Amino acid sequence: MNKMVTLADVARAAGVSAKTASRVINGDPQVAPATRARVEAAVEALGYQVNVLARSLRRGHDNVVGVIVESVRDPFFSEVIGELEQLITPRGFTVMVASNTRGSGREREIVEGFIQRSLVGMIVTPQDADYSFLRSIRMPVVFIDRRPRNLDADVVLADDRGATLEGVNHLARYGHRSIALISDALDVQTVRNRYEGYLDAMREAGLPVDPSMVRIGCLDADMAEKETVDLLHLPQPPTAILSTRGETSQGVVRALHRHDATDVAVVSVGDFALADSVTPAITVLDHSPTLIGRYAAERLFARLDGESGHPITTTIPVPLIARGSGELPPRAAVSG
Amino acid sequence: MNKMVTLADVARAAGVSAKTASRVINGDPQVAPATRARVEAAVEALGYQVNVLARSLRRGHDNVVGVIVESVRDPFFSEVIGELEQLITPRGFTVMVASNTRGSGREREIVEGFIQRSLVGMIVTPQDADYSFLRSIRMPVVFIDRRPRNLDADVVLADDRGATLEGVNHLARYGHRSIALISDALDVQTVRNRYEGYLDAMREAGLPVDPSMVRIGCLDADMAEKETVDLLHLPQPPTAILSTRGETSQGVVRALHRHDATDVAVVSVGDFALADSVTPAITVLDHSPTLIGRYAAERLFARLDGESGHPITTTIPVPLIARGSGELPPRAAVSG
DNA sequence: GCGCCCGATGACATCGATGTCAACGATTGG
DNA sequence: CCAATCGTTGACATCGATGTCATCGGGCGC
Structure with missing residues (x-):
């Protein structure tokens, strides 16, 4: 009516x-x-x-920023979105989100869907798609967490290799020689970098890399939990575990608690809820989603404000926060 | 070019x-x-x-569903968004999000902003705004978690009063008589209902409600932590704590761990990460964001598919999951 | 062989707001 | 006293896609 x-x-x-x-x-x-x-x-x-649609059509662009993350549910990414929203909204833009679920194969489709909406800009967590199709796009796009394949663009990254490198060094400093790795799948670049950091640090510390200690492909907390349990059942279990993502770390912690193995040292790349409340509290390399969001917004605004130079890579620091679990002595030292 | x-x-x-x-x-x-x-x-x-803008202008509506939550960062709401996105995307709709931060006073502004975009539908977490201005809207709107003021509409709710009622009963069954409440601010209806559930259950169980045991207004984990510490320092500390939100429960847990008071029983309305991994694991009343999202999507789709009857209220169950912390005997019984 | 119907296609108007440019009355300067 | 200027305002075209309706050629039934 x-x-x-x-x-x-x-x-x-x-x-x-x-x-x-x-x-x-x-x-x-x-x-x-x-x-x-x-x-x-x-x-x-x-x-x-x-009628915003009519207005935006006439103006040629819609006051909306598209944000594509791996999963909206992941607390890491929801924190990124929260930070972005907080910074973007005051500028009069709205946020449109999409999850680019691992292996969905819909990556390009999602990005193109956003382009068709004449957004003012986009912030994208790239997966393995070929991004050369964005070569001549006029809309500013900032990539976060990983570099896009075949495209030179603004990127906000954490020092992934440095993070695991420091993680291993930290544990080695406390006497650990048998350090297991719980890692995500290697098809993600970020993960590969962290994996390399682990390998390099082990080599530099003169520690042997036992293949049975390296668990690749833990996509979520449950898989990480299973692998951790498996590690604990080895004839020679590791005395320390380095987990490369907050989510997998939760699985590791759960496994250790359920199997009364909280004397295994743990370092997590990525903080997570209650990491500081379990016993012992978990030592983390703080791969901060807030900072990623903040710098990504900064890049985007700079481009919107007319900045036109070469693509810029912003690398955020990943400080180690010692809380106890990463400073435990090796088990053997305890029993010996 | x-x-x-x-x-x-x-x-x-x-x-x-x-x-x-x-x-x-x-x-x-x-x-x-x-x-x-x-x-x-x-x-x-x-x-x-x-050009989706042109198409949508011509068609008269944009294939976008607006989702307004209290905060994108809150894991509870990010889970709701995740579930919604998962169900909405296959229908060819995109998700637009906005956080309606408590007390921002921008509630109506946000809703109107979405209306001006000719969305196909909206899912809204109402706060205290007067929603009568939506009386004659044609776009389907589903409210979640709370009822909108002055508007009869589709709503998806949890049984809040029943949840805390059961929480208190559960604790009382284990012998607790001194049960503290850590609660959010009462200006939110959901919170009021949970508060009432607590009061009613205490009364029915014949337990006195000590005002110093009731801590209202804990907006986040930090405030809850502070109040919990304060409770612990009372001459007669509570033997059990009922926390009305996942986020505040994290603060409670942190406080108990930091003050070696893990013998205080805890029941949390709302599950949270690692609730099952701390020691003792936290007993929760599972106020499921996934279910809320699912039923909200169901309502929305029904309306989009032409359903036209009276507004419907969907109430989701809030089952108790006993994990240990809620089954601890009262401290006094231990020491006595 | 005539008319009807159908598949395929296009001309034109339209969705609602806004940029461009001109018009108009009033004021002011010379 | 005329022209230049300024503040207001409106007519019209435009953004890009699509709904409406008409057209056109050909196959088919009688």
Whole structure:
């Protein structure tokens, strides 16, 4: 019954042209006070609401920022989104989200879907897709967490290799020689870098890399839990575990608690809820989602404000926060 | 340089009218195979991308579902969003999110902003705003977690009062008489209901409600932690704590661990990460975000598919999951 | 052989807001 | 007293895709 009220309706009610009504809506100062008041009264009376679609079509762009993450459910990414939203909203933009689930194969489809919406900009967590199709795009796009394949663009990254490197060093410093790795699947670049950091650090520390100690492919907490249990059942279990993601670390912690093996040292790349409340509290390499969001927004705004130079890579620090679990002595030392 | 390629460009390149090109894009069967092929070739050659804004303007609605939650960062809500996205995307809709931060006063503004975008539907976590302005809206709106003020609409709720009621009963069954409440602020209806459940259950169990045991207004984990510490320092500390939200429960747990008071029984309304891994594991009343998301999507789809009856309230169950912390005997019994 | 119907296609209007440009009355400077 | 200027305002075209309706050629039934 209440058909959409258009600007033309408002104009008619106020006895002016649509253009003038438009001026009032947009706060154009070039309108006589009396006219303005009449239009405003009409807007109020009719309950007029702008049609953003029409406006955006005319303007050529929609005041929306697209955010593509691996999974909205992952607390890491939901924190990124939260930070982005907090910074983006005050600029008058809305956030559109999409999860690019691992291996869905819909990566390009999702990105193109966003492009078709004439967004003002995008923040993307790339997976393995070929991004060369974005070569000549005009819309600013900032990549986070990983580099896009075949595209030179703004990226905000953590020092992944350095993180695991420091993790191993830290554990080695406390006497550990048998350090297991619980890792995500290697098809993600970030994961590969962390894996390399682990290998390099082990080599540099002169520690042997036992293949049975390296558990690749733990996609979630449950899989990490299973692998950890498996590690504990080895004839020679590891004395320390380095987990490369907050989510997998939760699985590791759960396994250790259920099997009374909390004397195994743990270092997690990525903080997570209650990491500081379990016993012992978990030592983490703080791969901060907040910082990633903040810097990504900064890059995006710079481009929106007209910055035009070469693509920039922002690398965020990954400080180690010692809480106890990473400073445990090796088990053998305890029993010996 | 690469100006936007329009349907007219494609049509020109294929030697047909814009309308025919449009038909091909939309899979209209009324197109001769040869013509279709020519148009598809032109689309490919020019790298044409539909302009969704124009399409949506013409169609009168945009294939986007708006989701408004209290905070994207809250794992509870990010799980809701994740579930919604998973169900909504296969229908060809995209998700637009907004956080309606407590007390921001921007509630109506956010909702109206979404309305102006001609969305196909909305899922809203209402706060205290007066929602009567949505009386005559045509777009389907489903409210979650709380009822909107002054509006009769589809709502998906948990049995909040029943949850805390059961929580208190559970603790009382294990012998607790001094049960503290760590609660969010009472300006949220959900919270009020949980508060009432606590009061009613205490009364029914014949337990006195000591005002110093009731801590209202814990907005986040930190505040809950502080209040918990304060409770522990009372001359007569509680032997059990009922926390009304996953997030506040994390603060409670942290406080108990830091103050070696893990013999205080805990029941949390709302599950949270690692609740099952701390020692003792936390007994929860599983206020499931996944279910809320699922039922909300179901409601929305029903309305989109033309269902037109009276507003429906869906109440989801809040089962108790005993994990240990809620089954501890009262401290006094231990020491006495 | 004539008229009807159907598949295929296009011309044109339309969705609602806004950019462009011109018009108009009033004021001001010379 | 005329022209230049300024503040207001509106007519019209436009953004890009699509709904409506008409057209056109040909196959088919009688």
